[in-house]
Amino acid sequence: MGYFDIDICVIGAGMAGLACATRLSGAGLTMKVIDKGRGPGGRMSTRRAEIAGEMVSFDHGAQYFTARNPDFATAVKAWQSQGVVAPWPEAGEDAYVGTPGMNSPIKAMAQNVGVQWNCRASAIVRERNGWRVETEGDDFLAKSVLVAIPAEQAHELLEPVAPDLAKVAAGARSEPCWAVMAGFSQPLDIESDAFRDADARVSWAARNSAKPSRSGKECWVLHASPSRSRELLDLPKEEVGPILLQDFFEQTGTTPVDPIHLAAHRWLYSMAEPVDGEPARFDRTNRIGIAGDYLHSPRVEGAWISGTALAEKMLAEA
Numbered sequence: 001m002g003y004f005d006i007d008i009c010v011i012g013a014g015m016a017g018l019a020c021a022t023r024l025s026g027a028g029l030t031m032k033v034i035d036k037g038r039g040p041g042g043r044m045s046t047r048r049a050e051i052a053g054e055m056v057s058f059d060h061g062a063q064y065f066t067a068r069n070p071d072f073a074t075a076v077k078a079w080q081s082q083g084v085v086a087p088w089p090e091a092g093e094d095a096y097v098g099t100p101g102m103n104s105p106i107k108a109m110a111q112n113v114g115v116q117w118n119c120r121a122s123a124i125v126r127e128r129n130g131w132r133v134e135t136e137g138d139d140f141l142a143k144s145v146l147v148a149i150p151a152e153q154a155h156e157l158l159e160p161v162a163p164d165l166a167k168v169a170a171g172a173r174s175e176p177c178w179a180v181m182a183g184f185s186q187p188l189d190i191e192s193d194a195f196r197d198a199d200a201r202v203s204w205a206a207r208n209s210a211k212p213s214r215s216g217k218e219c220w221v222l223h224a225s226p227s228r229s230r231e232l233l234d235l236p237k238e239e240v241g242p243i244l245l246q247d248f249f250e251q252t253g254t255t256p257v258d259p260i261h262l263a264a265h266r267w268l269y270s271m272a273e274p275v276d277g278e279p280a281r282f283d284r285t286n287r288i289g290i291a292g293d294y295l296h297s298p299r300v301e302g303a304w305i306s307g308t309a310l311a312e313k314m315l316a317e318a
């Protein structure tokens with residue numbers, strides 16, 4: 001087990017944590033970014049699967065994102081010129097997706113700042129000159145700690161050491177979301193590539209294979225509405241896939257077709273009702289801060305705005 005002495009430890013390498021780390025890199029500070037995930041994505045994850053001998057991918061979290069904030073729009077243009085995002089007009093005039101997978105911009109940012117994956121912060125402990133971030137492997141001794149993880153998880157980590165920030169995180173309430181990934185041998189008889197109906201059991205469905213830079217078999221991602229997700233919350237995932245696929249066929253009036261691939265994933269914390277106030281918080285005295293979509297808006301863009309705001313605050317108050 002190692003013990004590293006650094007200026008900043010960023011916990012969480014989703015859009016918020018990486019936007020923060022990207023803005024901080026180049027400021028001459030030593031930084032460690034850690035994430036419990038096996039690879040880049042967070043809630044912008046892409047899952048690969050082999051279907052009939054062919055590798056396909058499913059964006060089972062965020063489906064697309066908008067870029068209305070001018071600074072975020074500039075970042076998105078830069079990603080577009082790197083080829084890691086592209087417009088997807090099917091979801092809206094100003095909609096973008098990662099290419100070839102939703103996690104591509106996350107992957108690109110993670111490569112630039114360096115991320116230690118499979119590294120879960122289990123506790124943050126006060127030390128004389130800063131903070132010790134405990135993980136199952138290495139511990140990190142940092143002058144400042146920035147926590148960029150979903151509100152409920154942030155609350156748990158912060159409560160023993162930063163009760164004011166924990167209280168802010170406790171103000172956000174996230175909805176669960178069951179996501180279904182379905183592959184078919186033939187295209188479904190559905191004209192539109194994206195389907196949205198907030199009142200339906202399946203409130204979003206997209207032909208994943210029709211997004212830019214995807215290829216291969218007919219693949220769909222279905223998202224259950226918050227109320228349907230809560231109804232099915234504790235069912236095994238093997239049962240949830242067929243139920244939601246049936247819901248989808250009924251809603252769209254499509255003749256049911258047997259999928260050749262069917263998987264489900266439960267997001268316990270998908271989109272948060274955000275808390276009011278500033279888009280990021282930094283406790284200057286104790287040198288600990290928080291960022292995440294729950295501090296701005298429950299979207300990719302909101303996470304980027306929050307992460308960038310945290311970095312700006314830290315640099316301004318250094």
Ligand SMILES: Cc1cc2nc3c(=O)[nH]c(=O)nc-3n(C[C@H](O)[C@H](O)[C@H](O)COP(=O)(O)OP(=O)(O)OC[C@H]3O[C@@H](n4cnc5c(N)ncnc54)[C@H](O)[C@@H]3O)c2cc1C
Pocket residue numbers: 011012013014015016017034035036037041042043044060061062063064065066119120121122148149150153157177179223267269270271291292293294297298299300301302303
């Ligand atoms: C089903 C679903 C659909 C969505 N649809 C859309 C959409 O269409 N458009 C849109 O704009 N947004 C959408 N969103 C929301 C969007 O994905 C999020 O707002 C955004 O990705 C949040 O980024 P974040 O960095 O705040 O959090 P996350 O992406 O959750 O990143 C947090 C990271 O922290 C890591 N982590 C957590 N705990 C620890 C720990 N203890 N130690 C180390 N690492 C830890 C996680 O592994 C994760 O990588 C959707 C989300 C979901 C789940």
